[in-house]
Amino acid sequence: MESSIGEVAEAATALETGAAHRDIRKTALDPNFWYPVARSAEVRAGKAHSCSFAGAPIVLARGKQGAAFALEDRCAHRQAPLSAGVVEGERIRCGYHGWAYDASGACVFVPYAAECSRAAPGVRSYPCREAYGLVFVFPGDPALAALAPFPDVPSANDRRYKIRYLNRRAQCHYSFMHENLMDMNHQFLHRRLMGGIKTYFLGNRSGDGWAEATYSFRRVSGRQPLGENFILNRGQWRWKRAPLSAEALATPPGDRMVIRTDYPYQSLKFWIAGASEPALDLWNCYIPVDRAQRINHTFGMIMIKRPKHRFLLDLLWPAIVWFTNGIFAEDRWICELEQAAFDAQGEDRNQEIFPAILDLRRVLVENGLPLETRRG
Structure with a gap:
């Protein structure tokens, strides 16, 4: 028998165990937010x-x-x-x-x-509601819908950006997806697609319902894929890596990436050094599909700023799609392996030490609901 979303919220009020002691993989998403559940183009x-x-x-x-x-x-x-x-x-x-x-x-x-x-x-x-080419629903208490903040994604309405929609499913709890994107120390996973990348962690911040981290990157081996090159270098075709001195390796480049979870949404923005607007602006929401919330469906947007010669982005779009598909496939693969480990162990045994992820996990648990209280 399926239990309603309202039953989950009601059961949460009776929970005696504090959120601080709840297993993150047994934490349900709070339904009292606006969630995308389909592309507008899918609802004919x-x-x-x-x-x-x-x-x-x-x-x-x-x-x-x-x-x-x-x-x-x-x-x-x-x-x-x-x-x-x-x-x-x-x-x-x-x-x-x-x-x-x-x-x-x-x-x-x-x-x-x-x-x-x-x-x-x-x-x-x-x-x-419909916005940004997506259909949103409010699955929680309808009396709260008018009070809940609606996602604000300015780049999605900016004609200077071209949008690639994300619409894919992963066999894992939504928290694995939040962690995967927030933790940019996993570039080794993408070594075949991206070559050798050195990650510079520049700090993390958090507050009530949000957490973010800032990074910069430097290529230390291999060549940059065409799709990544165009997104991040704005068509300046820096194919070859210059020899790197010890001083250069110790100093992060001027480019900046900020990844932020504003519960329950997640975003990534990448600024080229000296730029006032992001070259890349990503917005994601991971929707639990099943009752156990061990399957999620990502609805999101990758917004890429067009260069001076606008046609170049359209011309190279297939390379960008190929590159991002490869990255997402590897991320999904590793997150599903994490879910398999959790399933085999029956609990979260992660030994996390990275401060940005510790902040993120706190935000997800404190703002979520106890999944274990759902009636069968």
Whole structure:
């Protein structure tokens, strides 16, 4: 039996064990935030699209007037998925008996008992918004939706940036993804794609609900991939690595990368030395798919600033896609191996020493909910 998101929140208030003692891999994401659950392009007019948040099935539909709405993906009648039904005008009809629901979740028509339609039970509706080419829902208490801050991603609306959308699934708890991006000391993982990279950790900061770290990098061996070269060097084609002195190795370059988790979202910005605006601006959200929250779906955007000759970015886009696909594949592979280790051990046994990750883990646990209280 699936338990509702509301049950998770209610159970959290009864938890006796403090958050500080909770296993991070047994921490559920707080549903009282706006979460992307689909690309806008996936929710076509007159069509239904199925998705989920932490095991709660959700159907997205786009009515004739163009606005998307979100409902529980179960017909109140026989529990058949509404996503298997038909979108007609501004309502969705179950494909089994034809019960029709409007955007508020109210049952507005029962074909064989029209006089009883108003008495028929409805289904849950979710607050729904579209922005940045993504469809967001608020899976928590709907009374809190208007008070919850909506993600602010200025580069996504800036025509000087070209967007690559991220839409991929990983078989691991969302916390592994946060840690992977925050900890840039894992460049050895990407040695085949990127060559030898020396990471300079320039400090970390944290507060209530957020943590961030700053880095710089220097290539010490190998050649830079074409996609990475264009993103970070703005087409200045620095293919060959200059000989590195001991002094050069000891001094970080002027480029800066800041990675930040603003619970529950994560961002990465990269500034070329002397630049006032980032050359690369990434925004991610990791959505728990299943009830156990050991599968996550990443919805995000890589926003790359166009160079002076704008056509160059379009010309080299396939190389950028190839490079980023390779990086993401390696990250997913290692995070899924981490999840496998957790599954085998039954608990988080990580011996973490890096201050940026210690801050991040605190933020995720303190702002999350106890996963273990969910009723079976």
